[in-house]
Amino acid sequence: MLNTDPNLAVPxxxxxxxxxxxxxxxxxxxxxxxxxxxxxxxxxxxxxxTLEEALALARGKVVxxxxxxx
Amino acid sequence: MNAWASxxxxxxxxxxxxxxxxxxxxxxxRHPVVIVGGGPIGMALALDLGQRGVGVVxxxxxxxxxxxxxxxxFAKRTLEICDRLGPGQRMVDKGxxxxxxxxxxxxxxxxxFNLLPEDGxxxxxxxxxxxxxxxxxxxxxxxxxxxxxxxxxIRGCNRVVACDPKDDHVALxxxxxxxxxxxxxxxxxxxxxANSPIRDGMGLGFDGRVFEDNFLIADIRMQAPFPTxxxxxxxxxxxxxxxxxxxxxxxxxxxxxxxxxxxxDRQAELDEDRIxxxxxxxxxxxxxxxxxxxxxxxxxxxxxxYVHGRVIFAGDSAHQVSPFGARxxxxxxxxxxxxxxxxxxxxxxxxxxxxxxxxxxxxxxxGLENIRNSSRTADFLTPRSPAHALFRDAVLxxxxxxxxxxxxxxxxxxxxxxSYDGSPLNGADDLxxxxxxxxxxxxxxxxxxGDGFLLDHLTEACLLGIGAPVPEAVTIDGVTLKGxxxxxxxxxxxxxxxxxxxxxxxxRPDQHVAARWEAFxxxxxxxxxxxxxxxxx
Ligand SMILES: Cc1cc2nc3c(=O)[nH]c(=O)nc-3n(C[C@H](O)[C@H](O)[C@H](O)COP(=O)(O)OP(=O)(O)OC[C@H]3O[C@@H](n4cnc5c(N)ncnc54)[C@H](O)[C@@H]3O)c2cc1C
Numbered sequence: 001m002l003n004t005d006p007n008l009a010v011p012x013x014x015x016x017x018x019x020x021x022x023x024x025x026x027x028x029x030x031x032x033x034x035x036x037x038x039x040x041x042x043x044x045x046x047x048x049x050t051l052e053e054a055l056a057l058a059r060g061k062v063v064x065x066x067x068x069x070x
Numbered sequence: 071m072n073a074w075a076s077x078x079x080x081x082x083x084x085x086x087x088x089x090x091x092x093x094x095x096x097x098x099x100r101h102p103v104v105i106v107g108g109g110p111i112g113m114a115l116a117l118d119l120g121q122r123g124v125g126v127v128x129x130x131x132x133x134x135x136x137x138x139x140x141x142x143x144f145a146k147r148t149l150e151i152c153d154r155l156g157p158g159q160r161m162v163d164k165g166x167x168x169x170x171x172x173x174x175x176x177x178x179x180x181x182x183f184n185l186l187p188e189d190g191x192x193x194x195x196x197x198x199x200x201x202x203x204x205x206x207x208x209x210x211x212x213x214x215x216x217x218x219x220x221x222x223x224i225r226g227c228n229r230v231v232a233c234d235p236k237d238d239h240v241a242l243x244x245x246x247x248x249x250x251x252x253x254x255x256x257x258x259x260x261x262x263x264a265n266s267p268i269r270d271g272m273g274l275g276f277d278g279r280v281f282e283d284n285f286l287i288a289d290i291r292m293q294a295p296f297p298t299x300x301x302x303x304x305x306x307x308x309x310x311x312x313x314x315x316x317x318x319x320x321x322x323x324x325x326x327x328x329x330x331x332x333x334x335d336r337q338a339e340l341d342e343d344r345i346x347x348x349x350x351x352x353x354x355x356x357x358x359x360x361x362x363x364x365x366x367x368x369x370x371x372x373x374x375x376y377v378h379g380r381v382i383f384a385g386d387s388a389h390q391v392s393p394f395g396a397r398x399x400x401x402x403x404x405x406x407x408x409x410x411x412x413x414x415x416x417x418x419x420x421x422x423x424x425x426x427x428x429x430x431x432x433x434x435x436x437g438l439e440n441i442r443n444s445s446r447t448a449d450f451l452t453p454r455s456p457a458h459a460l461f462r463d464a465v466l467x468x469x470x471x472x473x474x475x476x477x478x479x480x481x482x483x484x485x486x487x488x489s490y491d492g493s494p495l496n497g498a499d500d501l502x503x504x505x506x507x508x509x510x511x512x513x514x515x516x517x518x519x520g521d522g523f524l525l526d527h528l529t530e531a532c533l534l535g536i537g538a539p540v541p542e543a544v545t546i547d548g549v550t551l552k553g554x555x556x557x558x559x560x561x562x563x564x565x566x567x568x569x570x571x572x573x574x575x576x577x578r579p580d581q582h583v584a585a586r587w588e589a590f591x592x593x594x595x596x597x598x599x600x601x602x603x604x605x606x607x
Pocket of ligand 1: 106107108109110111112129130131132140141142143144201228229230231261262263264267287366384385386387393396397398399400401402
């Protein structure tokens with residue numbers, strides 16, 4: 001089950017760390033970092049059903065924003 | 071005599087054209103089974119049927135095996151099937167065994183895998199063997215079976231030009247160097263390859279995906295000290311931005327495979343000097359001869375149904391996969407394995423025609439599994455969008471230092487036999503504590519037994535008592551089962567009992583598990599035998 005309740009002790013700390021990780025990277029490098037990060041976190045979560053829920057959630061936001069995407 | 075056009079040059083002439091008495095009859099002769107196409111799948115099926123005493127005619131439009139290797143990797147399950155049919159040992163003697171796969175990115179080795187075959191199986195995970203040898207050994211085995219009386223008839227230079235399916239038979243028109251003749255079959259099996267003229271002639275679809283990529287194969291002969299292992303490159307210096315593969319075959323032949331991309335000048339790429347330059351880029355400055363070159367593209371397609379009345383499709387005619395994972399011929403061999411005993415049981419009495427429908431159910435399930443695996447590999451090797459490329463590169467970035475990323479590298483998920491989960495032929499699974507790998511529907515795992523191996527004994531329908539006695543032979547509703555009582559120890563216990571103390575297994579003639587119980591009870595066994603023969607379908 002995907003936990004969608006607030007779960008980070010100090011959300012601002014995480015957010016700052018995320019920005020720090022991307023500092024000085026160009027767009028390609030940022031994309032590459034994000035892709036590695038997703039793989040690392042996915043492996044940590046491990047459970048496919050949870051990951052599929054997360055993917056659907058993320059994809060849903062894209063679809064909502066663009067009504068022409070099917 | 072008309073001119074006989076050949077579509078390819080052949081490696082071995084094995085069944086030269088001779089005029090058959092059928093050609094001089096006024097009325098077409100009816101045969102129990104006619105197989106169209108004498109590739110590996112048609113020949114394996116003919117051998118299986120002939121050994122079961124079913125009269126079978128193979129019509130092939132050539133007089134031997136085509137030149138050029140195509141398949142080189144033959145999987146353990148294929149070898150086990152060939153052991154049952156006869157030529158397994160010859161294939162293994164001639165083949166090259168390998169376990170180590172090394173993966174490179176650019177100049178660096180990023181990952182090594184070992185197929186680590188589990189102990190206690192007669193056959194290795196894979197051998198490499200040129201497809202023409204594989205086919206020749208099958209035909210040699212057919213010749214031996216014919217001498218022993220098997221009713222197999224191979225007719226070379228017999229091209230099927232028309233196929234007319236009826237309710238209870240199929241009528242064929244066949245062209246030969248002496249002109250056309252007609253012949254009929256109770257059952258027709260189309261093993262006529264990926265471009266199946268039978269399929270097209272019947273107007274049946276072949277749907278799936280075409281992958282926009284080209285690969286150059288160069289089979290070369292060289293003396294080289296390279297070990298027998300599979301080498302795979304992402305973005306190597308000699309083929310920048312693409313992949314490459316190197317694999318050993320018998321007779322000092324090496325399979326080199328270069329990804330070329332989609333927009334290529336095919337003629338220019340096939341230029342011998344250009345190929346030699348590519349080869350030297352990979353192997354360095356070393357003498358070699360060119361054996362066979364070809365550029366291939368691939369698609370992953372399947373028919374919707376593999377059985378259409380009295381016409382059955384097997385091998386590449388029914389389903390085609392990318393070469394990654396070696397699931398083409400290996401998948402097709404399991405089609406033949408699945409179909410042989412069913413056709414024999416229907417033609418010889420104990421099974422209703424409905425049993426043939428289970429061939430479609432089981433092998434379509436397997437076909438989709440093979441397509442799923444080989445499409446995923448293709449997606450990894452041939453990224454179709456910026457996102458595909460992004461995640462592929464992310465995996466490769468992580469691989470060297472992080473074990474978790476290694477299983478995500480997909481340069482081919484090597485062929486493994488399908489378990490027929492959910493098949494209508496599966497009976498009871500009434501053995502608490504037993505391992506999932508030997509559940510009903512799955513292929514029997516091999517294990518050492520006496521001086522040999524368990525699978526040596528599973529050559530027909532069997533009742534297997536492990537730590538529990540079974541009769542030596544029983545006949546239930548016209549089906550004869552061989553009984554085999556074995557002690558409950560060693561790897562057999564590990565692979566078939568798990569934590570159960572004893573068991574009874576019902577095994578199909580194709581070495582898949584039909585049902586299992588804790589003890590022999592005639593009622594439930596009879597029920598499962600009926601189910602295995604398609605009487606519940
Ligand atoms: C580059 C490459 C590499 C591969 N590597 C592997 C591998 O490593 N492992 C693996 O398992 N598979 C591999 N494959 C796939 C494998 O080669 C095929 O799956 C296999 O040959 C299919 O066998 P088949 O008998 O179904 O069809 P085919 O081998 O195509 O045989 C069909 C036969 O039917 C005959 N025929 C056609 N039309 C007619 C007609 N009208 N009348 C009479 N006869 C006819 C043809 O002449 C031919 O003999 C590879 C394929 C390619 C292209």
